[in-house]
Amino acid sequence: MSETNASSLGVIGMGLMGIAVMKMTGASCGWDVDASRCVNASTANDVFEHCDVVFLCLPNSDIVRDVLRPASLKPGQIFIDTTTGDPGEMAALGAELKAQKVHYLDATVSGSSAQLLQRDVLVMVGGDVDVFEQCRTWFEHFAREVIHVGPCGSGAKMKLVTNLVLGLNRAALAEGIAFAQQLDLDLTQTLDVMRRSMAYSRIMDTKGEKMIMQDFTPQAKLSQHLKDVRLMLAASKLPLPLSETHRQLLEKAEALGYGEADNSAVIQAILKP
Template sequence: MKRRARTPRVKRVGLIGLGLMGAAFAQRLRAAGWEVIGFDLAPTCQQRARKLGVDLARDNAAVFALCDRVLLSLPTLRETKMVLREARHDLRPGQLLLDTTTGEPEQTVAIHRRLAALGVRYLDTTISGNSEQVAAGDDVLTMVGGDADAFAATRGLLRVLTSRVRHVGPAGSGARMKLVTNLVLGLNRAVLAEGLCFAEKLGFTRRAALEVLVASKAYSAIMDTKGEKMVREDFTPQARLSQHLKDVRLMVRAARAAQFKLPFTHVHRQLLEAAERAGLGALDNSALIKVLAGGKAR
């Protein structure tokens, strides 16, 4: 694509990573009138993004060359580092990067320091919600770590992506808080799956059990987002099981560094690893119920 002169009057943002969450971001931004210049290596992601109105750049570096604000929506920080290496000649003072990747907090801090030396502002911008919730404009929270002035400069953009935005501390804080929220969410999901399977063994249908759980003091919001998927065994991904396993491994490493034990999370990791071995990694994270129902984790 041809380069265009940058103008501060255009609401323009770069978006690298056009998978499930990246596509949800693109949908929100385009609906709010933003010009989105994006890139993804996967042809299927490119096709979907084009249909959403994203202008596709020729590569990652072109996105940085054209945009003063760039959103990163990548699987791991390894991809973030690769993208930054590719774009190193197009990084410039005053540029603002919002990285939504769930990654190792210490690596996030290291990236912040390297970019700060170049005058580039970097915010670890983690999302507590799945791609379907973001696309629908549901009540989703963004947790941001980094400099307060950089956060203030991008608050308007962030409010387009999710309904609630919170600055949780200096660089690395968004990544750390995401591990905390994902730990609680993941265990909620696993407990729901176990409860529904237990109910089946006691002679109830999953649907009957879910209806009672929703009406009882055992209710949690995870039942609204994952209960029906578990009942119908519709594991079309909102967030992939393998991605949550990656996050759980990050939790275990962070806890080890903090000299803290996570007994429930260790069991959860074993279940997720069993699910991945069973070929369920690309499915929605609610597919964990298949392992519990089939006893494959033993």
């Protein structure tokens, strides 16, 4: 297999992330349940049949299993799973595929599809280190940095940790902007001051203006992050009180109709009674 031959690369799941991966890698075919998004493939098996390397860009681990269960997989084939899923499920899937002589990497992405298109994401990869090195060239098509973090499931674990902090940064920013609005401060100036202060986090650069302008065009959907928070709470043996509060905020925002909106819409759960 040639790791730089785009004709041997496919994508399953042509949502925001899958479309971005396809564009940046030049993959030859992609499949989605929405037929209008499919590229050179009528079924998932079309991708599995023609591609040596397949990116899985799907909403959760259950859907990954549903897609792979009826598939005709080939020994030596490589699956690169960008899904933020359950670490235990991803480790188990890796073991099952290994028994079929199929390779599996859980390669979670820190950053949005928009940032991936700018080659400004971090990829955290779990799985066999030799397979990881074989696929490094693919990752470098869209990542500013890629790190091998351990065996299968480790990529998902690291993503949950980084997403926990990222999500709380976003919620804190939302609460700060809502507080500033209540104090009748100029919100644009407030954001500028926060960026200059010790309160700064990169999330201000990507979500601050969206919150102020209430532009919730999705870069990453709120319901997807709610799924991640639920995974964090389920995976932890320790109480996560801030994440529990964050879950409640996200569930309120979802109930208000912002599930498919950008995750910056968490501010609506604070602004609306």
